[in-house]
Amino acid sequence: MQLITKAPTEAGLDLELGYGAQERAVFAQDPARSRGRLFPEPESPTRTPFQRDRDRIIHSSAFRRLKHKTQVFVYHEGDHFRTRLTHTIEVSQIARSLARALRLDEDLAECLALAHDLGHTPFGHEGEDVMHECMAPFGGFDHNAQSLRVVTSLEHRYAEFDGLNLAWETLEGLVKHNGPLVDGEGRPLGKFAGSQLPFAIREYAGKQDLLLSSWPSAEAQAAAIADDIAYDAHDLDDGLRAGLFAVEDMKAVPFLADILAEVDAKYPGLEEYRRIHEIVRRSITRMVEDVISESFRRLKELDPQSVEDIRSCGLCMVGFSPAMEAAEKEVKRFLFARVYRHEDVLAVRRQVARVVRELFAYFMQHPEEMPAPWCNALEEAAEEVQARRVCDYIAGMTDRFAMDEHRRLFDDTPDLG
Known part of the structure; x- marks a missing residue:
């Protein structure tokens, strides 16, 4: 039996929350x-397709490697800073919360949150930027697209197929969680315009149509906004704990100043780490309560009667209010x-950039230095094929392994400590 109650919230919102067995929205x-x-x-007798996808992602090699991939601070800088794995877990928690409040499929939202960073390089966005630079003559590099490549090609765990063979809805949400990638004529949109x-993405489009011109499911949109919320919150936390700025510096941001005043008024003299x-x-x-409230408003206005209505409406249905977006x-x-x-942070970024750049150049010249099967059948391969293989190899590395590989091949590996 479902209990619906009006829940008071910290942001002063009046939300209807369901507890117990919730009925999924239309x-x-x-x-x-x-x-x-x-x-x-064959279908699983005990799990839905999205529960099965979630389990496959969690058991993948790429998911385990997130433990040793940079979020902002490289692994040597401390055990309490976020890694790609802890970031991913926080995103999945927020995505599930949003999905539960909006009566979406929680398992699909969680699945997409868990998979969204599988394609990230070592050393965070610096690694991605350098990889894009190295791959510029061969079509560039994008970590979202690499996540698709990981789950459709690079994971080699199953006897009957490469990749994880995830459900169509999981792949769709993974590829276009930030919105349509092309217009109705097939012209790229956004950063690809x-x-x-x-x-x-182009390679996989020839195998399966992921409807790149439409919006994804509301579950994918929930996972996307959860990523932003988690990112903002934990980078504030890590930045403060790293001493990059002080709590008082946040008074320059009205949103944060308001929260700081609220905390100090309620808990005067609170220890800094609790503060x-x-x-x-x-x-x-x-942020979560704002997304829930704003999404309810948008959904009430659109009155979608199916997931296809979400895909075809031409608008994002799960997002911040204008005030919270600002x-x-x-x-x-x-x-x-x-x-x-x-x-x-920049000093470390410059050092790790050199590591990625030099590894790419070296493996392009000496592909035999990559282990099998990475180096297999590259003797007569086109340069673009070799570059993609080198890219896949380096992108899959953890921070520590990238440093170890550089140390093995070069005499002047940067000392990040």
Whole structure:
């Protein structure tokens, strides 16, 4: 039996929350209506397709490697900073919360959150930027597209197929969680406008149509906004704990200043680490509650009667209100100036950039130095094929393994300590 109650919230919202066995909304993705898998398989008697996908992602090699991949701070800088894995877990928690409140399929939302960073290079966005630079003559590099490549090609665990053979809805949400990739005429949109879609997406499009011109499911949209919320909150936390800025510096951002004043008024003289945690958790709560409230408003206005209505409406259904969107952008500008462009962070980024750049150049000249099967059948391969193989190899590395490989091949590996 479902209990519906009005829940008071920290942001002062009046939300209807369901507890107990919730009925899925008509616009949610129904696992029983999945479009299936590229390689047909018997259905599981105990799990829905999306629960099965989640389990395959968690058990993949790429998921385990996230433990040793940089979020912002490289592994040597401390055990309490986020890694790609802890970031991913936080995104999945927020995605599930949003999905539960909006009566979406929680398993699909969680699945997409868990998979969204599988294609990230070592050393975070610096590694991605350098890889894109190295791959520029061969179509570039994009970590979202690489995530698709990981789950459709690079994981070699199953006897009957490469990749994880995930459901169509999981692949769709993974590829276009930020919105359509092409317009109705097939022209690339957003950051790909005037160019072409990444190699992995173009390659897979020939095997399965992921409807690149439409919006994805509401579950994918929930996972996408959960990524932003988690990113903002934990980078504030890590930046404070790393001493890159002080709590008082956050008063320059009205959204954060308001939360800080609230915490200090309620808990005067609170220890600094508890003070930081209160600020971070309240930031997450306010953003989550705003997304829920705004998404309810948009859904009520559209009144979608199916997941196909979500895909074809031409609008994002799960997102921030205009006021929160502006506030969140201010938080990102603050983090960009105080964390991502901080000289201590930039100094490490310059060093790891050299590691990735030199590894790529070396393996292009000496592909035999890569282990089998990475180096197999490259003697007569075209340069583009070799470059993609080198790219896949390096992109799959953890921070530590990339440093070890550089140390094995070069005499002047940077000392990140």
